[in-house]
Amino acid sequence: MLRQIADAAHVALVLPPVSGKPVLNPPASRQQRQSLWRLVTAYPEILPRGSVRWRVMVRLAAVVALVLDTGARTGELVRLTTGSLAPDLSTVTIVRRAQGGGSVTETVPLSPSTQLALRRWLEIRDEVVGALTGDVKALLVTVHGGGPQPADHHGPRPPGLPLSDDSLRGWYAATVAKLNEETAGQYGWWEPMPRTLEALRRGVGGKTDAAGTALTGSGTEANTATAA
Template sequence: MPQSSSAGAAPPAANMSIEAWTERVITEREVSKARARQLRWVAGELALVRNHEEFPFRDAASAAELLAPGAISAYLDLASRGELRRRAKAGNAQATTASMRIRADCLKILGEHSGIPVAVADRPGLPELRETVDGPSRSQLREYLAKRAETVGAPAGRVRLFALIGVELDTGARVGELAALTLADLADDLSTVRVVRRPQARTVSEAVEETVRLSDGTRAALRAWLEVRETLVQPLHGTAKALWVSVSPNHAGRLNVEGEAIRRPPGMPLMPRGMQRAYTRAVVEANMALAGSPGWIPLPVRFEQLRRAVTDRRRQEDQAEVDAETGEITSAG
């Protein structure tokens, strides 16, 4: 039976690790041996996912934090892609529908026992976050980002995330190309951005500089972000030139003489991995906020999937222009 708690008290899962909470659930619910194995398997994956670079909730310590909607959404996406396998699998590494159903059932059990509503899509359609992004969804997201980014008092991280996604929707740039952007790459009126395309096969293709026009929603989100960015870099005496900077202190990856982690102040350039985690947080929020809206298709949690959707759309538009020109030439001949 689900555990009850006094009014205002935190659920037991808020004070326990996911492994400890799972053992408690197994004991109190008197589940079968097969279900117990499944619950321990899911708990092990939830503990493991915190070490994955694409998981945006790596600071989640308690069972309750790992069972929150955003954490579950990111976990299910990584699990569906086979990113949490302890052993390499030959061929297609993606999770089977059956294993995703088991994960969904176990997550619901772990949440319900403490009264935590676990947001898991109905069986068997898991996961749905790997859909690509169509035109209407991108337009709807731009409007959503612009409105939310300009909200007075919005957290700095949210403002940055929305501007970041807007630029990605317009440019289709790789994460490393976005991280390399500086203030000098933006037009004074924010109408365009200069992107240096760096193909992965550098021996085949040289870097190419391209100027891309920005949509109204992206410009609005960027204006809000540049105001926030100014306050973040001000203590650094304006030395930061990167467009994307950190909004809170973070580890520099080094230790001081006392063996403590050296922390970098806010306003430092945002690195590609941090940018990927920031994207995931924003997508989780947008997917929940826009669920059920007419024509809305959930955005993919992976940054690379969004980029490919944008570049595929641009290729289709370029081909349409070529076909139109070819038709004109043929009819003229």
Template sequence: MTTAGRPPVLDQLDRALQRALARDETSPARARQLRWVAGELRRALDTDGFPEQARDSLTDLFKAGPLTAYITLASRGDLRTRAAPGSPASTNASIRIRLDCLDILARAGTVPIEAPERPALPEPKTPVGPRQRSLLHGWLEAGADRPGADPGRVRLFALIGVVLDTGARAGELCALRTRDLTADLATVTIVRKPQARSIAPPVTEHHHLTAPTRIALRQWLTVRDDLIREVQGTANALWVSVRGNHAGILDAAGQAQLRPAGMPLMPRGLARAYTRTVVQVNADMLGQPGWEPLPYRLEQLRRAIDPHPEPETETAPPPTGKARKTAKTAP
């Protein structure tokens, strides 16, 4: 039932959002984006000069005039709830994300959509070349393959190995569980998630891991055993934090609570760990013959990889084992 004085479109938008969030294919990242766009639409409806008829129904809101007005406001940064450093204007990439979310909300609300034209994306940056990938891998190995090695470097040595063997994205890497490795660490199962506007179902792939990656994983799983002692009952993520970090919650004394080491690594944490390492390796390798500074984003490394998953057969893939427990004695 519509609240008196409340535009009818808001209840319809809320119902469409809830249906979109309830779908199995909606990832946590996409859910955040959908809530973000729905919040911007609500603020746009309160903006002076916004088409009045858009307040009547979701069908009216998703017509060309209101959506063009919404994208214009969003592009200028007029719908922000808090100030951000630099220009408030939105990038073409964020506008494309908004349009993706509008499509999803329209489908969830079973209404047609007259969306503005999608802005073009800039040309992708040059991927990391084979020599740079080899030097990065060697630098990581030299620092990880020794007693007392920094846990973060051991983790990244293994993680980069998996990226070089599979071309996995950050979100796909963070979704990995120890059960996704076979007991001998020879194969990893990656679930590819649909990207951008795609509504194709996730695809499960089995990738062979090279000998250096298996060695790196064996080292990491040994380190991981020590890190997860405090969270042993729930720790099944392959990649976990190597030190405590703020939980964003204050205790009774007003002090920030810390999450213990061994908690699942999230995409942002993974990206920060990669960037910190690249800063260090670029400084260490400065002046080396043929060295070109590595980019600070994992994506440029990932896009250099042309992965070849193992073909599906009528038999099941090799049975997975508790790799964390068997890694120490695996050949």
């Protein structure tokens, strides 16, 4: 189409070279990760308990904590179930995509900060899932209803349904964009927070050591961010 327009206008068409490689967002810096962790743990303390946004922020804290401790991808996060967690929340078992195809199962230790974030989220999750008639095993679920049901159901979708890969990515991006807008420049330590979960994951380095310590620095990411 562009070439046809250029030919009709008798002008040369110069297109940029195509590398074939996807353009990735830059990995989140330590300062950005610290800003994000500070805010996602502080917001639930100031929001009305039980409100939709309070539930959203508690879920966000759990998601961010899991990524900081495990370097999990979005698809790996949505495949987690409550059974993926140890009963005392000390570890999480993740099915990772292996290079060259296939998958590998890994059990990763969780920091005390992540355990606390998960404990708070599980209380909300159990409440919204408990109102459903089916057996929902997904760890990450919706916290408010809305949207159409499948054709054989009636009424809006209830809360407590599993998050999909796309819905997790979109929800995270929209929530962090709102946080950036609300908090820009308000704190001396503030940095623009990573707008995608992939940028957050790549900032961690994509993997952790046996102690749950992010390879990008000393101390668990969640604990380091809290103390900074």
